[in-house]
Amino acid sequence: MIKQLIRTSLLSCATFAVLSGCSVTEPVSETANLKSKPSQNVPKNIIMVVADGMGPAYTTAYRNFMDNPSTPEMESVVFDDILVGNASTYPAQVSGYVTDSAAAATALATGVKSYNGAIGVDVDKQPVNSVMYHAKRMGMRTGLAVTSQIVHATPASYIAHNESRKNYNEIAEDFFDIRVNDNFIADVMLGGGTTYFKREDRDILAQFVEAGYEYADSYSDLDAIPVGSNVLGLFAPVALPAVLDEQRKNRLEYLTKNAIKHLENENGFFLLVEASQVDWAGHANDIGSAMAEMHDLALTMTYLREYVEANPDTLVVLTADHSTGGLTIGANGDYRWSPEHLKAMSASVLTIALEMASEENPGEFVASKLGFSLSEEELATLDSVSNQDDETRFNAVKAFLDTKTNTGWTTGGHTGVDVEVFAFGAGYQSFIGQIDNTDIAKKIFQFIEKKE
Structure with missing residues (x-):
């Protein structure tokens, strides 16, 4: 995983069938903390948010991370007010009980369980179409906004069909080649991935521009x-x-x-949002990046709460595809977690590890980037690894933060736990309770079908 992270840093499904047998779940009870009340049960706009890798421990850790230690109470965060249930995440039986992002995204996008690695295909590798595909077929505007490359597993499963999530070039081609009534599936696509769209063998970027898309490669251009x-x-x-x-x-x-600015219209829109890199922090067992990525997500959800207040005909659903890393708040029998050591970080652990090798005083450099002072012993320990390889330095800085915060991890991969479901706005009651990840897509299919 570290080699993949370093490379990334240095480079810086069958036709849709109407699911008439799946009735919309009636609300079990009113959620006391839910502040947004829907004005109608069928939303005009649907925003699906996936926090990749965000198991329940991440939302608890974020609440602790944001807590004001000068007050006796634990302050709530945006996730607390919108929690409505849990979802199971297991893939198709052939892949066992623990899902990868591709099978989970296929389930969330299409309502169909598939094998680990599948992008918009079923266990027989036959295409299954997504809620985004159906939204476009019904005349809605559609889009995605992610922090990964847009051909990564989650966004890819809403547009493409491929037997393997690793076939990034083929997935990029599907973004252009798969049409709905001669229209592209997505009207707005925001994220990373120039490498896969501007290639010597095929310039898909140029094809989109020729087809009338505006192109931006910087935030100012956007x-x-x-x-x-x-x-x-x-x-x-x-x-x-x-x-x-x-x-x-x-x-x-x-x-x-x-994305919303460009998608708003009289017929409504469907938008996929992904906080992609919560998962990557979990794979790397990097608690600093995990909390920073969670904060970026929390800011997004706060904005979406405000958007729904102004546009009550909008539904927002947030869930995770799975949990990553086996994050534990407290470790080694010590009943302590100290997130204050994460609050002043000005660079990721990966960047710190890459840059400390060229610093004259590497320990002091690390301290400056972490935002707190270190003891002479801690400085000496970090100085001693500065001439090691990138992976060794990365692991040393990461382990140092784990020790300071008393954070634990059980794996560098995924775990099979249920994930939380959050929802607010028009029709949010349909997601209350214990559901399966496929139910989320099935309910969204029904909402799109009932719009008009």
């Missing part, structure tokens, strides 16, 4: 695009930088606002 345009915005060769390394600390909120 700002200048006329409202209501079809937009392809690719802001990095592969994924966007970690939010700790970005000048724009609300990058997901920013992309979400811009």
Whole structure:
């Protein structure tokens, strides 16, 4: 995983069938903390938010991270007011009980369980169409805003069909080649991935521009695009930088606002938003980036709460595809978690590890980037690894933060736990209770079908 992270840093499903047998769940009870009340049960606009890798421990950790220690109470965060239930995440039986992002995204996008690695195909590798495909077929505007490359597993499953999530070039081609009534599936696509769209063998970027899409490769260019345009915005060769390394600390909120600006119309819209890099922080067991990516998501959800207050005919659903890393708040029998050591970080652990090798006083450099002072012993320990390879330095800084915060991890992969479901706005009651990840797509299909 570290090698993939370093490379990324240095480079900086069958036709849809109406699911008439799946009735919309009636509300079990009113949610006491839910502040947004829907004005109607069938939404005009649907915003699906996926926080990749965000198991329940991440939302608890974020609440602790944001707590004001000078007050006796634990302050609530945006996630607390919108929690409505849980979802199971297991893939098709052939892949066991623990899902990957591709099978989970296929389930969330199409309502069909598939094998790990599948992008918009069933267990027989036959195409299954997504809620985004159906929204476009029904005349809605559609889009996505993600912090990964837009051909990564989650966004890909809403548009493409491929037997393997690793076939990024073929997935990029599907973005252009798969049509709905001669229209592209997505009107707005914001994220990373220039490498896959501008290639020697096929310049898909140029094809989109020739087809009338506005193109942006910087946030300032995105700002200048006329409202209501079809937009392809690719802001990095592969994924966007970690939010700790970005000048724009609300990058997901920013992309979400811009996507909505171009999607709003009388027929409604469907938007996929993904906080992609919560998962990557979990794979790397990097608690600093995990909390920073969660904060970027929280800013986005706060904005969406405000949007729904002004546009009560909009539904927002947030869930995770799975949990990553086996994050534990407290470790080694010590009943302590100290998130204060994460609050002043000015760079990701990866960037710190890459840059400390060229510093004359590496320990002091690390301290300056972490934002707190270190003891002489801690400085000496960090100095001692400065001449090691990138992976060794990365692991050393990461382990140092884990020790300071008393954070634990059980794996560098995924776990099979249920994930939380959050919803607010028109029709949110349909997501209350214990459901399966496929139920989310099935309910959205029904909403799209009932719009008119």
